Every structure is written in structure tokens, then in C-alpha cells.
């Protein structure tokens with residue numbers, strides 16, 4: 345959470361930082377602020393609410409121009425989201441400005457010591473304490489980076505810090521522990537940011553920072569050390585996605601654009617997965633085939649929508665590999681003393697690659713000697729860096745806070761992983777794998793068809809905009825689809841929405857059904873006759889109790905017609921692949937309903953894109 349930008353160079357620092365913050369606003373939008381180094385002091389502005397409020401503040405009270413600047417867009421943790429707690433925070437002399445992402449865990453004691461020494465804090469944040477600590481450190485040295493290193497050695501928890509000082513023109517210092525920070529290398533200018541989208545307008549040459557590192561940027565130099573001042577290893581990389589991918593491209597919402605990009609994302613995630621002999625290959629599979637053959641259990645770990653992708657993975661992986669596969673919420677995993685050892689493969693799924701719950705689960709799993717493979721959409725992020733192997737999804741940057749294209753790409757990556765394990769363990773013949781790959785390669789066209797025929801779904805959303813409660817039912821892989829449909833609606837429309845395994849209905853949830861309540865039901869393809877028949881009964885059960893049934897069913901299946909108040913037709917696809925088409929109308933429905941209700945679809949209340957706190 346929280347987006348951070350730092351700049352030194354030749355341009356207007358304010359412009360660079362504000363444009364970076366706009367691209368990072370998905371990370372948090374409780375407040376925004378900027379600080380500039382100007383004539384030996386700090387000039388700053390900050391405002392609660394979205395960046396538009398900061399824009400207005402800057403128009404009313406312009407800041408002087410400067411080519412050294414830092415900025416912040418906040419997702420509140422310590423202290424309410426108001427002007428006072430907005431970043432940047434300054435020390436008591438007003439000459440050091442700090443922006444911060446994360447939570448510093450041992451701050452109470454540090455703050456008490458500083459207050460006892462006469463420092464007065466004006467905010468409730470942990471960040472302000474860091475500014476005061478730096479003030480103390482800079483009494484003994486003029487070296488800002490050294491002062492930052494010394495402060496970092498005293499801090500516990502998760503933090504990215506970016507610091508500007510009035511006494512240090514043309515210098516911005518950053519530090520990171522358990523929280524993201526990347527460097528952008530320009531010509532006569534350099535950048536720091538929570539992610540590359542903040543600076544790709546200016547440069548595509550980026551540097552990955554490692555854990556516990558401090559970076560100093562001047563217009564011509566980038567120096568990276570560990571927290572003790574030793575030179576540190578970093579990794580350069582080139583950002584190959586286009587700036588237009590991070591812009592709305594004519595859509596009202598990023599989410600609409602991202603929903604529409606799904607056929608391409610699925611195609612891109614499937615691209616280049618064969619070698620010359622036709623065998624499957626995965627990109628950063630740093631685990632040997634022998635290591636993967638020794639695995640006797642898989643645990644998939646993720647949060648939110650990514651967790652639901654994991655639930656889909658379980659069906660496919662167990663079916664194709666016969667390896668037992670559990671799926672676990674990352675936030676629960678390490679607290680239940682899980683049985684994990686060197687023959688366990690932990691698969692984590694994360695769009696952002698920065699989710700703290702997932703990262704902590706990875707660290708725990710690796711301590712237990714498990715091998716960790718991460719499915720991730722963000723190159724250079726922390727989760728793939730800390731994993732033994734990576735399978736990248738190629739969905740491009742996902743900006744809307746609610747995940748859509750990220751989910752579909754994750755599901756595809758899970759299928760690829762299942763097939764790869766089946767291949768190296770000799771559980772499927774090459775032609776069987778090729779057949780499933782061919783099915784997968786038809787999915788972009790199938791998803792495109794769902795998109796092309798989605799107008800009735802939008803109309804339905806308009807019609808149902810007054811409903812207070814929604815239920816979603818599914819069985820087999822339709823169950824995670826139901827959960828995802830309900831989550832999208834909760835996040836975007838702030839309505840009561842619940843997803844259930846259709847078979848569970850009679851064990852309690854059916855009590856929620858009353859006259860007129862909309863119930864979405866995902867019907868499995870006829871290929872799974874047993875499950876299909878059971879879902880048919882479930883539709884009748886809710887309808888008999890007054891539900892308005894909205895049935896998602898494959899082409900040609902007319903068995904549901906008598907029990908469906910609304911029909912949403914899906915292309916005929918193999919059962920295991922159905923989530924790729926069945927999820928899309930539910931995304932469109934949630935987006936359209938929230939729009940109808942006047943909500944901000946891209947930035948729903950209380951949420952942030954990248955959840956870097958536990």
C-alpha cells in the first residue's frame with residue numbers, strides 16, 4: 345500500500361512526482377503529498393483524499409520549482425486519513441522530509457524516547473518519528489545516506505522510506521525492507537518509485553533493489569548499499585510494456601479496459617510455452633525436474649481473488665497429476681503450524697508480487713525447507729525474487745484495484761503448472777498435453793465471444809441496481825467462480841454478496857433465499873453429467889423459494905431453460921477450463937452495477953491494490 349516517488353534531475357520535480365503519483369494512486373488514495381528541495385529548505389504540500397484534492401491545494405498555494413522532489417499517495421495504517429497524517433512528514437527543523445510505505449513495528453519505544461528528548465510530533469504516524477530520528481542522526485554527520493542507514497538499523501517491521509533534505513540538494517535517498525522500491529535510471533536524472541509505472545514515461549531502464557538496501561540517487565549517479573554501507577548487488581532490467589498499457593485508452597474505467605484485454609492476456613500467458621520438440625517449458629523454473637519429481641504434496645497459498653485462482657488450480661492439478669493439493673489463505677498459513685517439508689511444493693499466486701501475507705507465508709515455507717514456486721504478474725517484485733521458481737503471467741499492468749485480467753491469467757498459469765508437473769512426472773503423454781494446450785489456445789476466442797455478447801449482462805445490472813443482496817452458486821470449478829463473482833460485487837458495489845458451493849446450500853445458506861433475491865448459478869458443462877444434474881436441482885430449490893435465477897450455462901444446454909429467469913450463454917469449453925469464460929460475465933455485471941450506483945469502480949472505498957501490510 346501507499347505509492348512513493350522520488351526524483352532528481354533536470355525537469356520540474358513537482359511535475360514528475362505528481363505524474364508518478366497519478367499512476368500509483370491505485371496503491372492507496374487516502375491522502376497525497378509532495379516535498380521539494382528549495383533554497384536549502386523543504387517546501388511541501390499535502391491533502392487528505394484523492395490526488396485531485398492535492399492538485400487543488402497546489403493550484404491555490406503553488407510551490408516553488410525544484411528538480412529534487414519526493415511524493416506520496418497513502419493507504420492509511422497509523423493514524424486517520426486526514427491532512428495531518430498525510431505524508432511527507434518533516435522533522436522539527438522542517439528541513440528533512442520523509443515518505444513511507446509499510447508499518448514500523450517498534451515505533452512506540454522510539455517515539456517515546458524522542459518525545460522524552462524534547463521532540464514534538466504533530467501527527468499520529470510512525471513516519472514522522474523517522475523524520476525526527478533522522479534529525480538526530482544528522483547532528484553527527486552530513487552524510488544523508490549514512491544517517492538513513494543508521495535509522496534503518498534501528499527500525500523493525502516493513503518499510504520503504506524515501507527522503508529529501510534541504511541541506512542536500514540534488515540528492516534523494518531511499519531504503520527498503522519488506523516493502524517495494526525500484527530505481528529508474530535516466531540520463532542526467534534518476535527516479536525512485538514503488539513500481540515502474542511511476543517513471544516509464546521517462547525511462548524504461550530499471551534496477552531491482554534487494555532486501556535491506558539503501559539507495560542514493562543524484563542526477564548522474566545511483567549508489568546502492570546494505571544497511572551497513574557495504575556495496576550491494578542489484579539487478580538491472582528493462583521494462584518492456586508500453587505506457588499506453590497503464591493508461592485508460594478511451595475507457596471510462598481501467599477495469600473495463602482490463603476486462604476487455606483478457607483474450608490477449610490469456611493468449612500472452614500461453615505464448616512460448618513449448619520448446620522445439622513440443623514439450624512444455626516454464627519461464628523461470630529454477631527447480632530441476634528431479635526436484636519436482638520428489639514432491640509429494642502441493643500447497644497453494646494466496647489472498648483474495650488470487651486465492652480463488654488457487655481453488656481452480658486444485659481441481660486441475662489433482663486431476664492431472666494425482667498429487668494432493670491443498671489451497672490455503674496466506675494470512676492463515678503460518679499461524680496453524682502447517683505440515684511442510686522439503687518434499688512440499690508451495691505455489692504462491694500474486695498479481696502484484698508484493699502482498700505481505702503471501703510474502704510472509706513464502707518465508708515461512710522456505711524456512712521449513714519447502715520449495716516455493718510463485719505465479720506472479722509483476723516482474724521485479726518481491727515475491728518472485730524470494731521464490732525458488734517463478735511462472736510469470738503476462739497480463740500487463742493491472743491498475744483497477746479489483747483484479748480481473750490478473751485472475752484469468754493466474755488461472756491459465758495454474759493450468760500450465762499442472763500440465764508441466766504431469767509432463768515431467770510422466771503422468772500424461774505428450775499428445776494428451778498437446779490436446780489440452782490446443783483447448784487452452786482456443787480460450788482467447790471464447791472469452792472474446794463472451795465479451796462481444798455481454799450487453800444483456802450490462803442491462804441486467806441496471807435492472808438489479810436496487811437489490812440489496814446477491815447469491816452466487818457453483819460446483820466443482822464453478823465454486824471458485826461463484827466466490828469470485830460475489831467478491832467483485834462486494835468490492836465494487838458495496839453490497840451483500842455471498843458465493844457458495846451449490847451443494848452447501850441446503851446446509852444453511854438457503855435460509856437467505858427470499859422473494860426476488862438474485863441468485864447467479866454457474867452450471868457445469870454437460871460433460872460432467874453427475875455434477876450438472878445436481879446443479880439443476882439446486883436451481884430448482886432456490887427458485888421454489890422465490891429466487892430470481894440468473895443461470896450461466898453452455899451453448900446448447902437447454903435443460904436449465906425452464907428454471908432460469910435469465911440465461912447467460914457461455915461458449916462450450918472443457919469443464920476444467922470453464923472458469924475462463926464463466927468469470928467474465930460476473931466481472932462485467934459487478935462493474936456495470938457499481939457504475940450504475942455511481943461508485944468509483946477503479947478505486948473502491950477502503951481498498952488498495954497492493955496490500956503490503958499483514
Ligand code: F6R
Nearest residue numbers: 648649650694695696699746747
Ligand atoms: C480482489 C483483489 C484482491 C487481491 C488480493 C491479492 O479484486 O484484487 O483480493 O486478489 O489482495 O493480491 P495479489 O494477487 O496482488 O497478491
